[in-house]
Amino acid sequence: MALDRAVAPAVANVAAVSPGRSARVIRRIAGRLGGLALTLFLASLLVFFSRFLVPGDPVSFLLRGRQPSPEAVAQVTEQYGLDLPAWQQYLTWLAGAVQGDFGRSLQYRQDVSAVIADRLPVTLMLVVMAGAIIAVIGISSGIVAALNRGRALDRATLVGLTVLSAIPSFVGSIVLISVFAVQLGWFPTFGSGEGPADMAYHLVLPSIALAIVFVVLVGKVTRSSMVDQLRREHVEVATSRGLRRATVVRRHVVRNALGPILTVSGVLVAGLLVASTIVEAAFGLAGIGSLLVQSVDRLDFPVVQAIVMLIVTAFVVVNAMVDLAEPWIDPRSAAGAGAR
Amino acid sequence: MSLLEISNLTLDLPGGARLLHGVSLAVGAGETVGLVGESGSGKSLTARAVIGLAPDRAALGGRIELDGRSVIGASGRDILALRRDSAAMIFQDPRSGINPMRTIGDHMTETLRLCEGLSAAAATARAVELLSAVRLPRPEEHLRQYPHEFSGGMLQRVMIAGALSGSPRLLVCDEPTTALDVTTQAEIVRVLADQRDARGMGMLFITHDLNLAASICDRVVVMRAGRIEEEGPALRVFTRPSADYTARLVATTPTLGPGSGSGSGADERPADVPASDAPRSGGRASALALTASGLSKTYHRHGKPPVRAVVEASFDLEAGAALAVVGESGSGKSTLARMIVGLEPTDGGELAIAGRDRATIPRGRRERLARARSVQMVFQDPYLSLDPRITAGRAIEDALRLHSDLDRASATSRAVDLLEQVGLTAAHAEARPRTLSGGQRQRVAIARALAIEPDVLVLDEATSALDVSVQAQVLDLIARLRRERGLTVLFISHDLAVVRRVCEEVLVMRAGEIVERGGTVRLLEAPSHPYTRLLIDSVPRPRQADAQPAGATVA
Numbered sequence: 001m002a003l004d005r006a007v008a009p010a011v012a013n014v015a016a017v018s019p020g021r022s023a024r025v026i027r028r029i030a031g032r033l034g035g036l037a038l039t040l041f042l043a044s045l046l047v048f049f050s051r052f053l054v055p056g057d058p059v060s061f062l063l064r065g066r067q068p069s070p071e072a073v074a075q076v077t078e079q080y081g082l083d084l085p086a087w088q089q090y091l092t093w094l095a096g097a098v099q100g101d102f103g104r105s106l107q108y109r110q111d112v113s114a115v116i117a118d119r120l121p122v123t124l125m126l127v128v129m130a131g132a133i134i135a136v137i138g139i140s141s142g143i144v145a146a147l148n149r150g151r152a153l154d155r156a157t158l159v160g161l162t163v164l165s166a167i168p169s170f171v172g173s174i175v176l177i178s179v180f181a182v183q184l185g186w187f188p189t190f191g192s193g194e195g196p197a198d199m200a201y202h203l204v205l206p207s208i209a210l211a212i213v214f215v216v217l218v219g220k221v222t223r224s225s226m227v228d229q230l231r232r233e234h235v236e237v238a239t240s241r242g243l244r245r246a247t248v249v250r251r252h253v254v255r256n257a258l259g260p261i262l263t264v265s266g267v268l269v270a271g272l273l274v275a276s277t278i279v280e281a282a283f284g285l286a287g288i289g290s291l292l293v294q295s296v297d298r299l300d301f302p303v304v305q306a307i308v309m310l311i312v313t314a315f316v317v318v319n320a321m322v323d324l325a326e327p328w329i330d331p332r333s334a335a336g337a338g339a340r
Numbered sequence: 341m342s343l344l345e346i347s348n349l350t351l352d353l354p355g356g357a358r359l360l361h362g363v364s365l366a367v368g369a370g371e372t373v374g375l376v377g378e379s380g381s382g383k384s385l386t387a388r389a390v391i392g393l394a395p396d397r398a399a400l401g402g403r404i405e406l407d408g409r410s411v412i413g414a415s416g417r418d419i420l421a422l423r424r425d426s427a428a429m430i431f432q433d434p435r436s437g438i439n440p441m442r443t444i445g446d447h448m449t450e451t452l453r454l455c456e457g458l459s460a461a462a463a464t465a466r467a468v469e470l471l472s473a474v475r476l477p478r479p480e481e482h483l484r485q486y487p488h489e490f491s492g493g494m495l496q497r498v499m500i501a502g503a504l505s506g507s508p509r510l511l512v513c514d515e516p517t518t519a520l521d522v523t524t525q526a527e528i529v530r531v532l533a534d535q536r537d538a539r540g541m542g543m544l545f546i547t548h549d550l551n552l553a554a555s556i557c558d559r560v561v562v563m564r565a566g567r568i569e570e571e572g573p574a575l576r577v578f579t580r581p582s583a584d585y586t587a588r589l590v591a592t593t594p595t596l597g598p599g600s601g602s603g604s605g606a607d608e609r610p611a612d613v614p615a616s617d618a619p620r621s622g623g624r625a626s627a628l629a630l631t632a633s634g635l636s637k638t639y640h641r642h643g644k645p646p647v648r649a650v651v652e653a654s655f656d657l658e659a660g661a662a663l664a665v666v667g668e669s670g671s672g673k674s675t676l677a678r679m680i681v682g683l684e685p686t687d688g689g690e691l692a693i694a695g696r697d698r699a700t701i702p703r704g705r706r707e708r709l710a711r712a713r714s715v716q717m718v719f720q721d722p723y724l725s726l727d728p729r730i731t732a733g734r735a736i737e738d739a740l741r742l743h744s745d746l747d748r749a750s751a752t753s754r755a756v757d758l759l760e761q762v763g764l765t766a767a768h769a770e771a772r773p774r775t776l777s778g779g780q781r782q783r784v785a786i787a788r789a790l791a792i793e794p795d796v797l798v799l800d801e802a803t804s805a806l807d808v809s810v811q812a813q814v815l816d817l818i819a820r821l822r823r824e825r826g827l828t829v830l831f832i833s834h835d836l837a838v839v840r841r842v843c844e845e846v847l848v849m850r851a852g853e854i855v856e857r858g859g860t861v862r863l864l865e866a867p868s869h870p871y872t873r874l875l876i877d878s879v880p881r882p883r884q885a886d887a888q889p890a891g892a893t894v895a
Contacts, residue, residue: 234437234438236393236431237431237437237438237499238450239393239423240391240393240423240428241423241424241450241451241455241502241503241505241506242420242421242423242451243451243455247454251439252442255441255442256441330440331440331441331486331488332441332486332488
């Protein structure tokens with residue numbers, strides 16, 4: 001029969017594809033991890049050797065304020081390994097960095113790892129809280145706007161987001177402090193508090209200030225991705241089958257719109273860490289961001305290098321995770337671009 | 341009381357435009373009613389209104405009664421109930437109609453679980469049952485697969501099975517086979533007819549294809565611009581149309597052979613004229629415009645077996661002749677066209693156009709221009725092949741100025757010349773593609789290809805996206821251009837009936853290989869390869885009084 005003849009090759013094809021799936025997944029992950037290591041290696045080169053491009057000599061910083069005797073210079077130079085050739089310094093640094101040892105801070109005369117470990121919780125908490133605000137408010141405003149596309153609520157949301165996006169985070173910080181901390185007195189103005197609960201309380205305003213710009217970004221991406229998905233025919237098909245509107249949106253629109261949102265979120269992580277420098281300064285928080293600014297100012301190269309590597313690592317790892325999550329969101333990407 | 345009764349249905353957009361002007365029709369249980377018309381006729385709008393899918397903020401008037409319940413003005417809850425129990429819809433493109441990110445099993449069981457409250461196990465059992473009913477070979481396995489692992493025909497079966505999951509009394513089919521190959525279309529039509537008969541469902545079958553409508557429907561309703569032009573038994577409407585519009589539609593619909601009762605008369609086969617006329621007597625009859633020998637292309641895919649898209653294709657094309665390359669999707673016909681135009685490198689074999697070697701992808705400006713002068717291509721979708729920001733005249737001018745030393749003024753006047761040759765006017769030169777109709781755009785694309793005066797013109801499914809009446813005009817245009825300019829045409833198409841009107845010779849391709857070549861008339865009447873026969877037999881024909889059950893196409 002004509003039918004069986006035509007169906008048979010297509011079926012054979014389907015059967016041939018299935019067994020290779022797990023092997024492909026493993027290869028994908030391995031490839032991704034390899035790429036990750038390579039990126040980190042290249043970044044480490046850039047981060048380490050850029051020090052030699054910056055004017056200023058670490059030795060003179062260390063001996064600041066004194067009339068350095070040649071012996072003192074020689075001693076400090078040797079102590080910090082600055083007399084070795086650049087590549088050797090790099091290897092020493094790299095070997096340490098891999099084990100979490102970034103050398104000693106010039107300004108604190110402490111291990112860099114200790115200095116950073118001291119500051120890290122504040123920044124992590126700040127970024128996590130801001131991330132939560134961004135995810136909840138950004139995604140939900142995008143969804144609300146998309147579902148009311150063209151109506152007043154959509155326009156109001158878009159205008160609101162656009163206005164917010166025009167507020168730089170330092171201005172936002174000042175406004176938040178003056179309204180909620182100074183005038184209303186609901187939140188503290190300064191510092192990061194003691195203990196997790198108190199810290200979270202102290203970080204409410206800073207995380208809002210940090211989140212504002214990114215909420216706009218995520219909101220707009222969510223809206224356009226949702227609008228794109230709402231137009232798809234499979235959404236109409238689902239509707240025609242008698243599913244409730246909310247079910248259709250949840251199962252066929254939001255889920256399918258996640259791809260671009262995740263991609264943007266990946267890029268956003270680096271932005272959050274960088275923007276935290278400003279917010280931490282504005283709220284007087286002792287975090288990584290303010291440490292970075294301060295260390296650049298004082299030519300504290302080991303700390304700067306460590307923080308930049310930390311940011312790069314966070315960025316690369318999060319984006320690798322986003323990439324690896326993609327086949328879970330969209331099975332076609334696992335099968336290769338041809339399947340789209 | 342019929343299953344579905346639409347009376348005096350109107351649809352107004354908020355802007356004041358009225359898209360449906362009082363449509364009335366009825367579908368009984370077990371009956372198939374065809375809704376036929378060209379794009380913009382309102383046939384899809386009418387069908388969608390039946391299951392409450394009218395566009396947002398459109399105002400509906402008149403009455404729609406489905407299974408004894410009124411649709412217009414029904415509450416949201418009633419509409420949901422109606423979609424769950426009374427009517428289901430099958431859409432045109434199964435590839436975009438099933439969520440690509442969820443499994444087939446999820447698609448199949450979704451409504452069973454969420455609307456009917458079946459347990460996961462019971463829903464799965466039902467899904468397997470339904471998938472076997474539409475003759476999918478391995479239902480249990482399919483449930484775990486994703487849509488991208490399926491062919492279009494298999495997906496359309498899944499769509500049908502999904503639509504049947506609520507045991508609807510009415511099945512609305514919106515061009516369910518338009519995106520499919522003819523052989524697949526024949527299978528899908530058969531599955532639909534089987535299910536209709538087994539379940540006693542009523543069917544509202546929307547199509548632009550009169551032949552298809554006449555092959556499966558009991559009655560046909562012809563629509564145009566939101567109005568009903570004619571209604572009656574399918575065979576009568578097809579053979580003895582009473583409305584002028586229907587008569588025109590029938591006349592312009594390409595058919596496979598003189599046997600199948602269309603009365604189009606004079607313009608039946610314009611293609612024969614040039615073949616016997618201009619080129620043969622012009623003395624360059626023996627000149628070969630194109631020779632291909634052993635042309636091959638294999639695609640190597642990452643982690644999958646390679647695909648042999650074109651296998652050792654050898655043929656030649658005389659200057660002034662028209663050769664059709666016919667095949668289904670995946671037959672390699674488009675790859676062949678792309679190799680000839682130089683968009684795709686060849687893996688092996690020789691290709692000469694107008695006596696020059698053209699087997700390699702052109703490198704550098706000079707080679708690219710020479711290649712473009714030797715062969716031009718008109719693509720399937722004029723909506724995509726014209727730059728939306730460039731006016732029609734400018735698109736042609738740009739091609740002219742790239743290939744000649746014409747100054748702007750003479751290029752402009754030459755562009756207007758060309759537009760007039762393809763049946764447009766100087767006024768169209770100023771128009772951007774957005775303001776042109778599909779047929780007009782395709783004319784512009786043809787004029788742009790002709791501007792360069794290529795040795796060979798490749799038309800890749802150039803009329804597939806057009807309405808039949810527009811398609812007929814474009815086919816006539818091609819015939820006229822061949823007569824007047826001795827144009828050499830390579831016509832890539834999936835549609836044997838269209839090919840018959842344009843080309844005197846046909847190549848049939850399947851899975852990368854040329855399986856048969858011959859004169860069009862001979863090949864259609866006495867195909868020697870079984871695949872060619874299958875293709876021909878799959879083309880829908882009007883059902884004779886009560887000769888065969890619908891969709892029975894096996895010879």
